[in-house]
Amino acid sequence: MTDGRDGRVARGERTRAAVLRRAADIASVEGLDGLSIGRLAADLSVSKAGVFAHFGSKEELQVATVRAAARRFAEEVVAPAAAAPEGLARVVALGERWLDYSRSGVFPGGCFFVSVAAEYDARPGRVRDEIAAARRRWLDHYAAVVAAAQRRGELDPGVDPADLAFELDALGMAANLHARLCDDPSAYDRARAAMRARLRALATAPHPALA
Amino acid sequence: MTDGRDGRVARGERTRAAVLRRAADIASVEGLDGLSIGRLAADLSVSKAGVFAHFGSKEELQVATVRAAARRFAEEVVAPAAAAPEGLARVVALGERWLDYSRSGVFPGGCFFVSVAAEYDARPGRVRDEIAAARRRWLDHYAAVVAAAQRRGELDPGVDPADLAFELDALGMAANLHARLCDDPSAYDRARAAMRARLRALATAPHPALA
Numbered sequence: 001m002t003d004g005r006d007g008r009v010a011r012g013e014r015t016r017a018a019v020l021r022r023a024a025d026i027a028s029v030e031g032l033d034g035l036s037i038g039r040l041a042a043d044l045s046v047s048k049a050g051v052f053a054h055f056g057s058k059e060e061l062q063v064a065t066v067r068a069a070a071r072r073f074a075e076e077v078v079a080p081a082a083a084a085p086e087g088l089a090r091v092v093a094l095g096e097r098w099l100d101y102s103r104s105g106v107f108p109g110g111c112f113f114v115s116v117a118a119e120y121d122a123r124p125g126r127v128r129d130e131i132a133a134a135r136r137r138w139l140d141h142y143a144a145v146v147a148a149a150q151r152r153g154e155l156d157p158g159v160d161p162a163d164l165a166f167e168l169d170a171l172g173m174a175a176n177l178h179a180r181l182c183d184d185p186s187a188y189d190r191a192r193a194a195m196r197a198r199l200r201a202l203a204t205a206p207h208p209a210l211a
Numbered sequence: 212m213t214d215g216r217d218g219r220v221a222r223g224e225r226t227r228a229a230v231l232r233r234a235a236d237i238a239s240v241e242g243l244d245g246l247s248i249g250r251l252a253a254d255l256s257v258s259k260a261g262v263f264a265h266f267g268s269k270e271e272l273q274v275a276t277v278r279a280a281a282r283r284f285a286e287e288v289v290a291p292a293a294a295a296p297e298g299l300a301r302v303v304a305l306g307e308r309w310l311d312y313s314r315s316g317v318f319p320g321g322c323f324f325v326s327v328a329a330e331y332d333a334r335p336g337r338v339r340d341e342i343a344a345a346r347r348r349w350l351d352h353y354a355a356v357v358a359a360a361q362r363r364g365e366l367d368p369g370v371d372p373a374d375l376a377f378e379l380d381a382l383g384m385a386a387n388l389h390a391r392l393c394d395d396p397s398a399y400d401r402a403r404a405a406m407r408a409r410l411r412a413l414a415t416a417p418h419p420a421l422a
Contacts, residue, residue, distance in 0.1 A: 120392075122241075132392050167382065180333065
């Protein structure tokens with residue numbers, strides 16, 4: 001049974017999640033600096049005091065928004081790619097889920113992290129630290145997936161996993177920027193073809209994931 | 212001899228150039244949306260009316276700032292690379308001048324165009340059109356330099372020049388973002404090595420520019 005207090009806690013959690021979802025959507029288009037507790041409260045028809053109770057300050061709201069966006073990214077890119085078999089198939093899946101994530105508009109402004117990285121890279125502080133930490137976690141994960149493909153003997157062991165992760169990720173970010181700025185979704189096809197060509201050149205044998 | 216009118220015109224041109232230089236510096240760090248005629252006038256100790264006379268509106272100022280940044284980019288990247296011999300040497304020079312341009316802080320916030328592209332890609336209008344046009348000109352130029360290297364027989368003729376330009380540019384943009392966001396200038400070395408490895412794989416013979 002749910003007593004009054006548990007009900008209030010559950011409602012509070014739902015409000016918090018709704019605020020962060022809306023905040024990440026706005027920030028992907030207009031930036032994290034444009035977030036305002038007042039606007040979020042109005043958009044979601046909740047009280048400003050209610051939103052303020054959850055975050056306390058704009059910086060707190062921005063940091064929580066980056067964390068919530070990182071969870072959404074993990075659900076949309078990392079988790080589906082983890083369903084592919086370990087090895088080269090998962091490296092391919094990670095790159096292609098990333099392109100799908102940008103192309104399909106998981107965030108309305110394209111990749112949340114590209115948008116806010118460009119906005120905050122020159123503004124030291126907790127918000128930038130949180131964005132940088134999310135980028136490092138992503139590249140570390142990408143490199144670990146590459147290293148697993150090397151351990152399975154499917155990828156040239158001579159390439160540095162962090163270098164390859166950086167290159168594959170660069171193609172995704174460039175596609176995200178170009179497709180949106182220039183209204184040219186063919187950038188996604190170009191990035192996908194370049195990722196596959198790069199992996200084909202490094203594969204130790206023909207692989208069905210690159211067929 | 213310079214009469215009064217010519218003197219005023221020359222002073223006006225100097226003010227206009229100074230405003231646009233300062234505006235591009237600010238925008239590379241804080242974005243184009245943060246530009247204000249009042250702030251620029253205060254920074255440069257000129258009258259608001261004087262700045263307003265040159266631009267008339269914030270949008271006009273933003274468009275002129277993108278054009279001025281494109282000229283600075285051409286002076287810092289395209290012109291020095293054009294001093295390298297046509298062919299593969301110029302392809303290498305273009306990539307390396309780009310990395311130098313980002314690393315050395317020609318604009319204090321890193322590449323001006325990466326910063327403002329992320330800010331404006333989801334905001335249709337003249338400012339976005341101007342940024343997109345600058346990006347297309349840059350990629351077209353990069354592709355033309357690649358095509359010249361192919362005509363000289365120095366690069367595999369089977370690769371699409373626009374595809375290769377997109378890939379090399381992607382490495383530069385990723386280095387720009389990573390170095391600044393994560394305080395990690397080794398990203399420039401990583402991008403440089405990846406550019407060279409890519410060109411080495413496509414070169415028809417060993418080339419001194421890739422030694």
